[in-house]
Amino acid sequence: MKILAANRLTDGVAVWLGEDDVWVEDISQARVVRDKEGEESLLRTGEVAFQRNEVVDAELVDVEVVDGAIRPLRLRERIRAAGPTIHPEIGKQALKRAVTLV
Template sequence: MKILTANRLVDGEAVWLAADNSWVENIQLAERASDAETEARLDAAGKAALANNEVVDVNLIDVALVDGAIRPNRLREQIRANGPTTHLQFGKAARFGANAA
């Protein structure tokens, strides 16, 4: 399974593409692609957002569902999902829960 991630250009925040084509800060709201057709649609949406200067560093990433929650396979993406590696009262960990990814 894959989801589309990027960094929002205006503030550098890690974001994920939701089913309504909006960029969301909570990875759990990301649209999941389980087939090549959906992956291609997500990829096209990411390229369009990049061309419109909305986001940068657009990538489809591999994820798994762990107890019903989206969890990125790579450590880098897990860190991006939880925010900076600081105290849990800061960043995404504070907004969406320490185990958001």
Template sequence: MKALTGNRLTDGEVVFWKAGAWVERFADADLFDDAAAAEAAEADAKAQRTVVVDPYLIDLVESSGLWAPLSFRERVRALGPTNHPHHGKQAEGGSAIEALQNAAGAARSSGRVKLIKR
């Protein structure tokens, strides 16, 4: 399973792909279990060069019955700043946030590694 992420150019906010547009919450993101569909969405996202910078696919892992980014880095990006649990997106709480906080996984996702190798 994969999701598509990037940073919005206007304010640097972490955003996720949903139905051809960008949303701020990981819980609202489209999740791809088909590699071809994920790559097609990534191509569409990269065509929006004036909206986000370097969109890329991230690997997901099941957590608390929901999906969460596999890499720690991507979970931090999805939760917001880690300086205090009452700041950022994590302050909203709920089952999607709990799944992100309780997920475990690798240091890097394969999508990010591909981006770094470019």
């Protein structure tokens, strides 16, 4: 399973491609795809958004869905989704809508 991650051009904030091709700041709102066709669809939308100067560095991220919650497989992506582990008061985790790190 994969989702599409990127950084918003204007402020660099980590975003994910959600339903209706809207970029969301909350990974739980990301659109999960399960096959090659879905991945290609995400990448196409990401490329269009890149060309429109909405986001940069769009890339597919491997995830699993645990109890209905999206959880990236790599720690790097889990930290990106939550914020620095050393500052629980900073980043998306401060808004209590991020993935659990461990």
